[in-house]
Amino acid sequence: MNALILSAILGVILMFSGILFKQKAAIRNIAITGMVLLLAVNVMEMCGIVFFNVNTHGMIVFDRFALLFTTIAFASTLLYLLLSARDMEKVGVNYAEYFTLIFFILCGITLTASFKSLLILFLGIEIISIPLYILTGSDKRNLKSNEASLKYFLLGAFSTGLMLMGIALIYGAMGTFDTTSINIFTEGKPSLLLVTGMLLLLFSMSFKVSAAPFHFWTPDVYDGAPTVFTSFMATIVKAAVFIGFIRLFDEAFGLLRPEWKLFVALIVVATLFIGNITAVFQQSVKRMLAYSSIAQAGFMMMAVYAMNTDAKEGLLLYAVAYSFATIGIFAVLIKMKDYTFDGFNGFAKHQPLLAATTTIFLLSLAGIPLTAGFLSKFYMLKAAMVAGNNLWLVIFAVLMAAVSVYYYFRVIQAMYFKEGDAQPIEVSRSFKLTLVVLAVLIIVFGIYPDLILSHLYF
Amino acid sequence: MPINYYIFLSLALFCIGIVGVLTRRNAIIIFMCIELMLNAVNLLLVAFSKMHHNAALLAGDATTIAGTDGQLFVFFIMVVAAAEVSVGLAIIVMMYRNIHSVDVNFLNRLKH
Numbered sequence: 001m002n003a004l005i006l007s008a009i010l011g012v013i014l015m016f017s018g019i020l021f022k023q024k025a026a027i028r029n030i031a032i033t034g035m036v037l038l039l040a041v042n043v044m045e046m047c048g049i050v051f052f053n054v055n056t057h058g059m060i061v062f063d064r065f066a067l068l069f070t071t072i073a074f075a076s077t078l079l080y081l082l083l084s085a086r087d088m089e090k091v092g093v094n095y096a097e098y099f100t101l102i103f104f105i106l107c108g109i110t111l112t113a114s115f116k117s118l119l120i121l122f123l124g125i126e127i128i129s130i131p132l133y134i135l136t137g138s139d140k141r142n143l144k145s146n147e148a149s150l151k152y153f154l155l156g157a158f159s160t161g162l163m164l165m166g167i168a169l170i171y172g173a174m175g176t177f178d179t180t181s182i183n184i185f186t187e188g189k190p191s192l193l194l195v196t197g198m199l200l201l202l203f204s205m206s207f208k209v210s211a212a213p214f215h216f217w218t219p220d221v222y223d224g225a226p227t228v229f230t231s232f233m234a235t236i237v238k239a240a241v242f243i244g245f246i247r248l249f250d251e252a253f254g255l256l257r258p259e260w261k262l263f264v265a266l267i268v269v270a271t272l273f274i275g276n277i278t279a280v281f282q283q284s285v286k287r288m289l290a291y292s293s294i295a296q297a298g299f300m301m302m303a304v305y306a307m308n309t310d311a312k313e314g315l316l317l318y319a320v321a322y323s324f325a326t327i328g329i330f331a332v333l334i335k336m337k338d339y340t341f342d343g344f345n346g347f348a349k350h351q352p353l354l355a356a357t358t359t360i361f362l363l364s365l366a367g368i369p370l371t372a373g374f375l376s377k378f379y380m381l382k383a384a385m386v387a388g389n390n391l392w393l394v395i396f397a398v399l400m401a402a403v404s405v406y407y408y409f410r411v412i413q414a415m416y417f418k419e420g421d422a423q424p425i426e427v428s429r430s431f432k433l434t435l436v437v438l439a440v441l442i443i444v445f446g447i448y449p450d451l452i453l454s455h456l457y458f
Numbered sequence: 459m460p461i462n463y464y465i466f467l468s469l470a471l472f473c474i475g476i477v478g479v480l481t482r483r484n485a486i487i488i489f490m491c492i493e494l495m496l497n498a499v500n501l502l503l504v505a506f507s508k509m510h511h512n513a514a515l516l517a518g519d520a521t522t523i524a525g526t527d528g529q530l531f532v533f534f535i536m537v538v539a540a541a542e543v544s545v546g547l548a549i550i551v552m553m554y555r556n557i558h559s560v561d562v563n564f565l566n567r568l569k570h
Contacts, residue, residue, distance in 0.1 A: 161496055
């Protein structure tokens, strides 16, 4: 509850800081300080120190899973702000408002991670989505950004409509919005209303996490949005919606698993296939990362499919591994002049440190051992195996992970083995330091995943 | 009236909305169709709310509050829809300023 209220307050503070302060550095410092405060307050809540006690009548429950995820999300956002806050200046003139919107999104992320009622799920997803539409279109003079935001808005609102219809049908069948009661009252043969509503929710949530066949908006939107904000929405936001996804299907539809198992398995296969195969053919690194985020969503969907303890642990680890690595790569990409693969030619000669850290991020995304990406993929596959009778799915996922190595290594190859003069625009010392911290964290979590996962239980 | 009538009516409205979103090319009309979908849901929620309330009354509970949460949800949908309208129309206006059209067929520059 601490983080929920504080993030909303911080959003308002930043909104006014845009009026009060003219220097961009001041606004940036307020945002980063606020982010540190938010993270600290959330960690305090994990230790049992709660400042706000609001009676939500059981609609919001901050359990270990929710608190651990929000901590991860806030830590990723802090690293993201440290790396990329300076680059937001280039997007447009409303510098303070970008931070405001990011804090409001964090408020939505907290709701999505901790809901116990479908009403809160709906509000959380919408509080995430609406500021994202604005951030996508924040480069107002750029036609690509306009297009991306209009497309994102129309399709996002459409999928919200589907989600609401699903919720209404479930309410008709069950007479309640409470997830636990929905699960308890599901006995015997489920009614048609309930199953239809559940499928509509499945489709709309797949839409929000960009799982195939509902992924078609993703490459365009991620490509068109300003790169700074693509970084945010491809990582933290996507992980948060996945947390909402797995909570919903675990708590509300756990007993309905025979009905949705096949659909989710098909979505996993389609997402892995389309994401990985299409990423191979991309020429722009930004677009490749958009498809790679679809491919990674396929792996995260396996957690929804397996739905056991391993899956929940794996999803948290995946959120860390994927967010950290992708934030790092995007932070480097923003500094590049040329977003194509050729733009990275000879990068290692000019910027050995940046190239080395980028290599670690790419290795983690590809799932090479000793990185967090490997362990998180391992947890997902293990979860799917434990769920039983899924050898074909696991083999397929491993094959697709092998395909992904190809396009991630193309960047490494361009950086180290090709001649060229890829020069990023000026890079500060603190930027390099943060990148190194990020890379070290990825390796540390790849060796000691319990550093994160043990917090789930104590 | 039986609840089925309400379900069919709102499903019909909802499907009109979906077909509109998928087939129309004007951004404003697509937007109106999305609003139609949301309002179909509102209608359905209110109908279900009344249904659950009546069921609880028939079961002998004279002071029941069963079914009120459905109507509460409707207010939240209205608020969120209003927020969405304000952002969405701003995006459409921004688009119109740049290309002087609200036709979504223009949305193909990102493909390449």
